[in-house]
Amino acid sequence: MRSFIAGGRVYNWIVLATLLLIPLLGQADTDREKFVGSHLMCICGCQQVLTECNHIHCPSSVPMRAELKEKLAAGLSDDQVYAAFVGKYGTKVMAAPPFKGAFYITSWLLSGVVLITGAVLLVLYLRRLKSAVPKPAPAAVDPSKFDKEIEDELHNFTPED
């Protein structure tokens, strides 16, 4: 394994090949009814998305799913289906807030913005600290005086945290 790594070529090829294959990724093709239904809520009070409501003979999800099928069969786009459901059941029927309006866009992006801002601030903070730390002076002591200590530590070796 060591020579394999040391050679570096195979390793580089693996990394390169993976990077080249990544563009193949994308959202898997899913059943459209399931996809659209997973963005709608059942309104029976179960707090589950429409496709996951498992209430036996549910008075809400059964007709709603039939309605969904009907609208998809009629050729409506996803957005048209959502709009029709919102028109009939209100905004609560959507399983997630809309990506429009300052309040909702902020809600969607806030966590990511906090993460990125936090990471940038953290890096800046660490760099500032690093530059503030004085470089250690060259050792003026005879390193052989530590030989016994090193030998003792190796003798009782257990990797530390």
Added chain:
Amino acid sequence: MGQVGQFALALAFVVTIYSIASSLLGIRLRNDKLIASGRNAAVCVFALITTAIGTLAYLFLTSDFAYSYIAEHSNRDLPNYFKISSIWGGQEGSLLFWGWLLTIYTALVVIQNRKKHTAMMPYVTSVLMGTSLFFTSMHLFVANPFKLNAAAVGTQVMGVFSPADGQGLNPLLQDPMMVIHPPMLYLGFVGLVVPFAFAMAALITRQLGDTWIRTTRRWTMAAWGILGTGILLGGFWAYHTLGWGGYWAWDPVENASLMPWLIGTAFLHSVMVQEKKGMLKVWNIVLVIMAYIMAVFGTFLTRSGVVNSVHAFAKSPIGGYFLAFIVMALSASFYLLIDRLPYLKNEDQMGSVVSRESSFLFNNLILLVACFSVLLGTMLPSLSDWITGNKITVSKPFFDAVDVPIAIFLLFLTGVGPLLAWRKASTNSLKRNFMIPIAVACATGGVLLIMGVRHFYAWSALVMSAFVGTSIIREFYKGARARATGTGENFFESVVNLTLRNTRRYGGYIAHFGFVLLFIGWSGQAFTSDSEFEAGIGDTFQIHNFTLRVDGFEPVSGQNYTGDRVVVGLYKGGAKVANMFPGRRNYKGTGEQQATSEIAIRETLLEDVYLVFQGGVDDAGKRGAFHVYINPLVAWVWIGGVVLGLGTIIALLPNKKAAPSRRKKEHGAEAIQEGTTVA
């Protein structure tokens, strides 16, 4: 009999106040007897609340429906073990249960430390008892489980009314998992009060060294582990009982348990930086405060009616009291923290951006952002209503989009952190430590793509799992190889002894490995498929490479239910692999009959066949409607949970002392130098 419980609660209230007063007065007057009396009073409160909860258990077991809590959450047909779990089946009882667990923790802490930390302990007792006082007040004045049913004519109360039977326990809670899951969650929540109490005591006494950290580390880890187990058991219950094919729905109540766990995870990591380097002292106290607040906030969320959840208790005025308590605790603790900032100076400096301590900081950042995003999503419906007047729902699509990338990034850091050296990681050590995990991750990524995996999050999670899994296995391999060379032990012995000699480190690695397995299990959700069908006896249904054949319908009955079950043969490649028995039950309750689905699951390491019987579709009862799911990799979620728990238990064990070395001096030093990379 209820009067005994009521009296115990009233007495507990008084003794709790006495305990706080005695402890604080004892410090002021430097009177050890008063301090000891305050401590003994805390143990006495435990005895009194135990009496109260014992009384409640007795009332359930004897079906004393004169008490409204018993009448609303039990009935005569309910089996005894569910009568006991009914204690936490409703608002009042579950609060009493919370308070009782707190008194257990308090008693254990004060007894364990009765001869230690003499300056801090009276304050620890006071903080624990202060929290207890809040809960005892709730039991007595707001959510009293010993309230009698009032028989009224018009508005005039004429006496006590005892119905012939109770309303029964929610059928979904009549599951063995529900006997264990809530106590585990509460034990986890309540356990987070202990480090908070010590942190506050450390701030008050200005003893802000490592003492409070070392004293509470095991308490925190145990509480965190128990809370995590509780969360997983909740998922296990949901998966095996609710019948929607999944185990996590981002329900507000689920989120309420996740938030303190995330903060606890951040604390358990950053506390290592304080122990090792004397840094992050302020940060650690902030985390302890937040974990405590989040534990109380979670309890508030489920009881206030602020959020809609199928798991939440009925809306009650209790929310306002909780909010007031949270604001008070938050203000007091942050005031103390700010006041004591001069005593919380770092003893060392960060060496480099690429170092173990900075990786802990990034780990903390991600965990906190994860907690923030869960909190934001949970509160968003209420915020939207308050700010825009628009009622919205925030469910899986939002949380999946926002939190899954954060979780994958966290998994990445789980692999990176332990490979970095303290202070500064050199380029060479980075190369040496990262090459193999990256190579394995890349190879995994390529294989997955060739296999047709196109779901980005699932692909990323599996690639990261390969990276982290390899790095953990490599750490064990390196350590064990070095030890085997040095001691002459065989490799297996070396792995075991290595782990037992540094339980915290290697227990942590095992916990990380459990986390990897959890991710593998979670990624399976991307490949779930399901279908609904109707079938009669002899009919078959095909899904993926499985065929289901309905073989019969039969009635079933139990102590408090009747129902039907279906015998379904499961075939793969023409051969029968299992018989499945999905069913429906109608639970006896006064007034109405409540139907539930009994799920049949054929579980394997690769995939689960999850079958739900939705009910008969003809009057003869010979034809039914079914919903079948193929859920890949779910078993790894439970296995991951077990491994995570095992790692936590190992990390809690004390280190095994070094045995006399059998190391061969002439080869040992060289071997160890080659084997160890930990700087």
